[in-house]
Amino acid sequence: MKQLKKSLPHVCPSCQSPLKVTSLSCDACETVVSGSFELPLLSRLSGEELQFVLDFVKSSGSLKVMAQQLGLSYPTVRNLLDDIIQKLENLKSEK
Amino acid sequence: MTTWFFNPFTYIAGFKSLVIGWIIILVTACIAYYSHTHFDGAIDAHLHAGNKMYPAWHYVAEPFIDWSSLVLVFFITGRIFSISTVRFIDIAGTFAFTRWPFFFLALINFLAPETKDLSHISLQLLFFAFVSLGFCIWMIALMYNAFRVSANIKGSKSVWLFIISLIVAEMISKIILHYTLH
Numbered sequence: 001m002k003q004l005k006k007s008l009p010h011v012c013p014s015c016q017s018p019l020k021v022t023s024l025s026c027d028a029c030e031t032v033v034s035g036s037f038e039l040p041l042l043s044r045l046s047g048e049e050l051q052f053v054l055d056f057v058k059s060s061g062s063l064k065v066m067a068q069q070l071g072l073s074y075p076t077v078r079n080l081l082d083d084i085i086q087k088l089e090n091l092k093s094e095k
Numbered sequence: 096m097t098t099w100f101f102n103p104f105t106y107i108a109g110f111k112s113l114v115i116g117w118i119i120i121l122v123t124a125c126i127a128y129y130s131h132t133h134f135d136g137a138i139d140a141h142l143h144a145g146n147k148m149y150p151a152w153h154y155v156a157e158p159f160i161d162w163s164s165l166v167l168v169f170f171i172t173g174r175i176f177s178i179s180t181v182r183f184i185d186i187a188g189t190f191a192f193t194r195w196p197f198f199f200l201a202l203i204n205f206l207a208p209e210t211k212d213l214s215h216i217s218l219q220l221l222f223f224a225f226v227s228l229g230f231c232i233w234m235i236a237l238m239y240n241a242f243r244v245s246a247n248i249k250g251s252k253s254v255w256l257f258i259i260s261l262i263v264a265e266m267i268s269k270i271i272l273h274y275t276l277h
Contacts, residue, residue: 073108079247
């Protein structure tokens with residue numbers, strides 16, 4: 001059977017407001033922690049954006065190395081990073 | 096394939112595109128000398144059919160003045176209006192690369208029909224004019240993408256800034272060419 005890949009939802013499907021974590025559980029001892037926790041800012045990025053951030057960190061923050069690895073030009077990679085920065089700024093101001 | 100024709104700057108920019116662009120400009124200038132094609136403006140290309148002879152260096156200087164005007168204006172526009180850090184080498188490199196449709200334009204000018212009287216325009220001349228216009232539009236599309244990628248400006252803002260900057264660059268190149276070469 002094909003494994004279903006689930007992605008973490010971060011906005012309410014009904015009203016588009018940011019979602020919060022209300023419960024966390026331990027698989028080993030089945031302890032459940034309840035409360036109201038905000039999702040980390042990075043978890044609100046899309047899968048592709050998150051992968052870009054991970055690649056950026058792995059390449060020691062070098063856009064030149066990133067550009068070489070992705071086969072893209074330097075300004076294209078810089079634009080992708082700037083778009084993510086802009087998105088993070090917007091998400092931060094939404095809080 | 097379409098990306099390579101209209102937005103190669105997704106893959107190439109900076110110093111590499113500057114070197115390729117300069118080679119394209121030089122080769123185009125050599126062809127333009129023999130086909131009597133003048134690039135007398137940032138986005139202009141005219142076939143000079145008169146008897147007046149221009150020295151070879153005019154054909155080299157013209158496209159470099161055009162390119163310099165474009166780079167100067169679009170770099171300033173990018174620095175003022177972009178939220179990203181605009182690098183001079185990206186503007187210079189991508190705009191040098193945008194000149195390659197003019198290589199084909201200089202080449203097809205060898206086949207240009209001779210016209211003495213503009214009141215009698217032949218079908219051949221009309222076809223030739225449309226093909227030339229096509230190369231100009233292609234170059235402008237490349238310039239727009241060069242600006243968009245190098246300066247990271249999007250949406251309607253990028254369109255208006257591009258149009259205004261292009262007009263300013265055209266005027267500057269015309270003024271420089273008028274006082275230096277023509």
